[in-house]
Amino acid sequence: MDNVFVEALVRALAVGTPLLLASLGAILNERGGVVNLGVEGMMAVGALAAFAVAVAPGGNLWVAVLAAMAAGALLASLHAFATVTLRANQFVSGLALALLGTGAAGLLGKRYEGAPLFNKVPDWNLAGFVISPFTVFALLLAAALAFYLNSTRSGLTLRSVGENPAAADVLGVNVGRVRYAAVLAGGALAGIAGAFLTLSYRASWADNTTAGLGWIAVALVIFVGWRPLRAILGALFFGVLYYLQFRLQGNSPIPTEVFSAMPFVLVLVVLALAGLRGQQGDAPAGLGRAYVRGER
Amino acid sequence: MTQTTQPPSPPALRLRGITKRFPGVVANDSVDLTVDAGEVLALLGENGAGKSTLISILYGLYQPDEGTVELRGQPVRVTSPAQALRLGIGLVPQHPLLVARHTVAENLALGGGSGLFPARGVAGRVRELSGKYGLEVNPQARVSDLSPGEKQRVEIVRALMRGAQVLILDEPTSVLTPQEADALFRVMRELKADGRSLIFISHKLDEVLAVADRVTVLRRGKVVGGRNTAGATREDLAEMMVGRSVDFTRKRTDSAKSETPLLTVRNLTALGARGLPALRGVSFDLHEGEVLGVAGIAGNGQSELVEVLAGLHASAGELTLAGQLLTGNAEERFRGGVAHIPEDRIHSGTVPTMTVAENLALRDYARAPLARGLARDLAATDTRARQDVEHYAVATPSIHTPSRLLSGGNIQKLILARELNGSPKLILAVHPTYGLDIGATDQVHRVLLERTEGGAGVLLVSEDLDELLSLSDRIGVMVGGELRGPFPVAEVTRESLGMIMGGAHPTVVAGADQGVVA
Numbered sequence: 001m002d003n004v005f006v007e008a009l010v011r012a013l014a015v016g017t018p019l020l021l022a023s024l025g026a027i028l029n030e031r032g033g034v035v036n037l038g039v040e041g042m043m044a045v046g047a048l049a050a051f052a053v054a055v056a057p058g059g060n061l062w063v064a065v066l067a068a069m070a071a072g073a074l075l076a077s078l079h080a081f082a083t084v085t086l087r088a089n090q091f092v093s094g095l096a097l098a099l100l101g102t103g104a105a106g107l108l109g110k111r112y113e114g115a116p117l118f119n120k121v122p123d124w125n126l127a128g129f130v131i132s133p134f135t136v137f138a139l140l141l142a143a144a145l146a147f148y149l150n151s152t153r154s155g156l157t158l159r160s161v162g163e164n165p166a167a168a169d170v171l172g173v174n175v176g177r178v179r180y181a182a183v184l185a186g187g188a189l190a191g192i193a194g195a196f197l198t199l200s201y202r203a204s205w206a207d208n209t210t211a212g213l214g215w216i217a218v219a220l221v222i223f224v225g226w227r228p229l230r231a232i233l234g235a236l237f238f239g240v241l242y243y244l245q246f247r248l249q250g251n252s253p254i255p256t257e258v259f260s261a262m263p264f265v266l267v268l269v270v271l272a273l274a275g276l277r278g279q280q281g282d283a284p285a286g287l288g289r290a291y292v293r294g295e296r
Numbered sequence: 297m298t299q300t301t302q303p304p305s306p307p308a309l310r311l312r313g314i315t316k317r318f319p320g321v322v323a324n325d326s327v328d329l330t331v332d333a334g335e336v337l338a339l340l341g342e343n344g345a346g347k348s349t350l351i352s353i354l355y356g357l358y359q360p361d362e363g364t365v366e367l368r369g370q371p372v373r374v375t376s377p378a379q380a381l382r383l384g385i386g387l388v389p390q391h392p393l394l395v396a397r398h399t400v401a402e403n404l405a406l407g408g409g410s411g412l413f414p415a416r417g418v419a420g421r422v423r424e425l426s427g428k429y430g431l432e433v434n435p436q437a438r439v440s441d442l443s444p445g446e447k448q449r450v451e452i453v454r455a456l457m458r459g460a461q462v463l464i465l466d467e468p469t470s471v472l473t474p475q476e477a478d479a480l481f482r483v484m485r486e487l488k489a490d491g492r493s494l495i496f497i498s499h500k501l502d503e504v505l506a507v508a509d510r511v512t513v514l515r516r517g518k519v520v521g522g523r524n525t526a527g528a529t530r531e532d533l534a535e536m537m538v539g540r541s542v543d544f545t546r547k548r549t550d551s552a553k554s555e556t557p558l559l560t561v562r563n564l565t566a567l568g569a570r571g572l573p574a575l576r577g578v579s580f581d582l583h584e585g586e587v588l589g590v591a592g593i594a595g596n597g598q599s600e601l602v603e604v605l606a607g608l609h610a611s612a613g614e615l616t617l618a619g620q621l622l623t624g625n626a627e628e629r630f631r632g633g634v635a636h637i638p639e640d641r642i643h644s645g646t647v648p649t650m651t652v653a654e655n656l657a658l659r660d661y662a663r664a665p666l667a668r669g670l671a672r673d674l675a676a677t678d679t680r681a682r683q684d685v686e687h688y689a690v691a692t693p694s695i696h697t698p699s700r701l702l703s704g705g706n707i708q709k710l711i712l713a714r715e716l717n718g719s720p721k722l723i724l725a726v727h728p729t730y731g732l733d734i735g736a737t738d739q740v741h742r743v744l745l746e747r748t749e750g751g752a753g754v755l756l757v758s759e760d761l762d763e764l765l766s767l768s769d770r771i772g773v774m775v776g777g778e779l780r781g782p783f784p785v786a787e788v789t790r791e792s793l794g795m796i797m798g799g800a801h802p803t804v805v806a807g808a809d810q811g812v813v814a
Contacts, residue, residue, distance in 0.1 A: 044597055074535075150409060150415070151412060151413050152412055153405070153409050153410065153411045153414040153415075154411075156398075156402055156405060156406060156409070156414050156415070157406065157497070158399070159395075160395050160398065160402075160403075161407045163395040163396070163397055163398065164393070164394070164395045164396070167393045167394055167395055167403075167406070167408070168406060169378075169379065170377040170393055171377075171378060171381070171406050171407030171408075172376070172377075172378025172379075172381070172382075172407050173406070173407055209696070252336075285395075285396065287398065293357075
C-alpha cells in the first residue's frame with residue numbers, strides 16, 4: 001500500500017517536473033505582462049537541442065542543458081521582438097511560435113527519430129525516493145522565484161511592469177528591457193523543461209516528445225494564480241492525473257485515446273472552475289497588452 | 297504680463313518661449329512662465345488652453361519645438377519623467393499612476409529601494425515625511441483600498457522622497473472632498489514654507505485665491521496674463537481666464553418660442569465611470585424650438601447627462617419627451633425622436649473604417665426604405681447617401697470612401713445628416729463644433745438653428761462660452777453634477793458663467809439671481 005503511494009508520488013513528480021519548470025518560466029514572463037502561448041514550441045526546441053548535444057560523441061550533459069536553455073531563449077527572443085519591440089498581439093505571436101517550435105523540432109529531429117540516449121542524466125536516490133536532479137532543481141527554483149518576486153527590488157520592478165507599466169516607466173524603469181529579460185528567461189526555463197524530457201524522463205528522441213505538456217503549463221499558470229509555490233501543487237496535481245492515466249490505460253475497456261485526452265479535458269474543467277472563483281482577477285493588470293508611452 | 301516680483305536669485309523654474317505644435321494645432325505658443333522658491337503659482341486656462349501640454353513638457357513626456365526650461369538659472373533638457381524626477385521636478389497627476397495591487401510601500405520603493413526587501417526600507421522615510429508635512433499615509437495599505445485623497449498623498453510622498461523641489465499638482469482637488477481639499481492646502485502651505493515651488497492647476501477660482509501667490513493664465517496656447525492673487529477677486533480671474541477679445545455676435549434671433557415643455561427632466565441622478573455620483577438631482581425643462589445651452593468644466597456631469605438622455609447610461613429620475621415617458625435603449629429613443637451628436641465624433645459618432653454611405657445608414661439600415669425584409673437595399677442606401685452628402689455639403693471623394701479619411705468638419709456634417717434624417721424632436725449636441733474651422737462651425741450652427749424653427753429642441757453642451765451665448769435661449773451650468781440655472785441668455789455674461797463654472801454660487805453673480813434655480 002505504502003509502496004503504491006510512493007510510486008504514485010514519484011511518478012507524479014516526474015511528469016510534474018516539466019510542467020513545473022515550464023510554468024515557472026511562464027509565470028516569470030506573465031508577471032512581467034507578457035503572455036507566452038509559445039511554451040510548447042520552446043520546450044520542443046529545448047528538448048531537441050539537449051538531445052542533439054547529449055548524443056553527439058563526447059556529449060556533455062551540462063552543455064546539453066545550456067543548449068536547451070539557449071534554444072528556448074532564442075525562440076523566445078522572437079516573441080519578445082514581436083510583442084515588445086513591434087507591439088504585436090501577444091497571443092498570435094505565441095501561437096505562431098508554438099507551431100514554429102514544434103514544427104522545427106520535428107523536422108530537425110528527423111535523423112534522431114527513435115534514437116535512445118545512453119548517457120541519460122542519472123537519477124538521485126534520496127532516502128528511497130528515486131528522483132531526477134531536474135525535479136530537485138524545479139522545486140528549489142519555485143521557492144527561489146517566489147522569493148525573487150516578493151522580496152527583491154528586481155522582482156518588485158518586474159511585477160510593477162506587469163501590473164502598470166506606465167507607473168514603472170515614469171519612475172525610470174525601462175519597461176522594454178524588463179519585458180525582454182522576462183521573456184528570454186521564460187523561454188530558457190521552457191527549454192530546460194524540454195531538456196528534462198529528452199535527457200532524463202524519456203532519454204530518447206521522438207517527434208512530439210512534448211506531447212502537449214507545454215499547453216498544460218500555460219493553463220497551469222492561470223490555475224495557480226501566477227504564484228510559483230502554488231505551481232508546485234498544480235504540477236503535482238496534473239502529475240497525478242498523468243500517473244492515473246498510465247495505470248488505468250492497460251486495465252480498462254475504455255479506449256486509450258480517452259485517457260490521453262483526460263489532461264486536456266481537465267485543463268478545461270480546472271480553468272472553468274478558476275473562472276467561476278474569479279481567479280482571472282489574479283492576472284497581472286497589464287497582462288497581454290503592449291506598452292506604448294503616453295497611451296492611456 | 298505683469299511679473300511684479302523680481303527675486304534676487306534666479307527663479308526655481310523658468311520657461312522661456314516654449315512652443316509646441318501638433319498637427320493642425322499650436323498647443324503652446326511662446327509660453328513664458330516663472331516660479332520662485334517658496335511660491336505657489338496657479339496655472340489657469342480653459343480646457344484646450346494648453347495647460348496639459350505645458351505640464352507634459354515640464355515632466356519630460358513631450359519635447360518642446362522651441363524654447364527652454366531653466367532650473368535655478370541653469371538650462372535643462374527634460375527627456376523623460378524619470379529625468380524630471382532626477383532634476384527635482386515632481387508631478388502629482390490628476391489620475392494617480394500607482395500599481396493598485398501593490399502596497400503603498402511597494403509603490404514607493406519602485407524605481408529605488410534596496411536590493412533585498414525593498415519595501416521595508418521606505419516605511420521610516422514615509423513616517424518622517426508624514427510627520428513633517430502632515431501627509432498621513434499607511435505604508436502597509438494596499439493602494440486599491442485607498443481613497444482618491446490617500447492615493448494623492450502617496451503621489452506627493454513619492455515626489456518628495458525623490459527630492460522634488462518643483463511640484464506640479466494637476467487638478468488635485470477634482471477628486472477630493474472639501475475636507476480632503478483643505479487638508480491638501482495645509483500640506484501645500486507647509487511645502488511652500490519649506491522653500492519648495494508649487495504649480496497648482498485648478499478651475500476652482502476660490503481655491504486658487506486661497507492657496508496661490510500668483511496666477512498665470514493660458515488661452516489658446518498663449519500666456520494672456522498673470523498677476524498676484526493678493527487683492528485679486530474671482531471676477532478678475534474669471535475675466536482673465538475666459539477673455540473678452542473674441543468676436544461676440546449672437547446668431548440666435550430672439551424669436552418667440554413655444555412655452556410647451558418638450559423635454560422635462562426631474563430629479564435625475566446617475567453614477568459616473570468610477571462609481572461616484574455624476575448627476576445629483578438635475579431638473580429642467582426644454583421647450584419646443586428652444587436651444588438650451590449647458591456650460592461647465594469637463595467632468596461635471598455634462599457627458600453623463602447627455603448619455604442618460606440618449607439612452608446610453610443608467611439613471612434614476614423622471615424623463616418625459618413630448619408628454620410621454622422617455623425610456624428604452626438608444627435605438628428606441630432615436631426612433632422616438634432623440635438625435636445624438638456625440639462628444640467623440642470619430643469613435644462614438646462614426647465607424648471610421650466604414651464608408652460614408654454605410655455610416656449614413658447606421659441608424660436605419662435595417663428598416664424600410666433601406667431594407668426589404670432581411671436584405672438591405674443597397675441602391676436605396678446609396679441614393680439617400682448621395683442626397684445627404686449633397687444637402688449637407690459633405691466634402692468626400694465618394695460615398696464609398698471610408699469615413700476616417702474625411703476631415704473633422706465633414707465627419708460632423710455626416711453625423712448631422714444621419715441624426716437629423718428622421719426629423720428628431722430633441723437634438724443632443726455635445727461640443728458640436730470642437731476643432732472645426734470657421735466655415736464648418738457656421739454650417740453646423742445654421743443646421744441646428746434651422747431645426748429649432750421646425751419645433752425641435754436642442755440641448756447644446758459646449759465648453760465654448762461664445763458658442764453658447766451666441767446660440768442658446770437659456771444657459772445652465774453643470775457644477776459637480778448639479779445644474780445651476782438655466783438662466784435666460786440676456787442675464788448672463790462670459791464672466792458670470794465663468795464664475796459659476798468655477799464654483800461660485802449663482803446668487804452672488806450679478807444679473808443671474810432672477811434665474812430659475814433648479
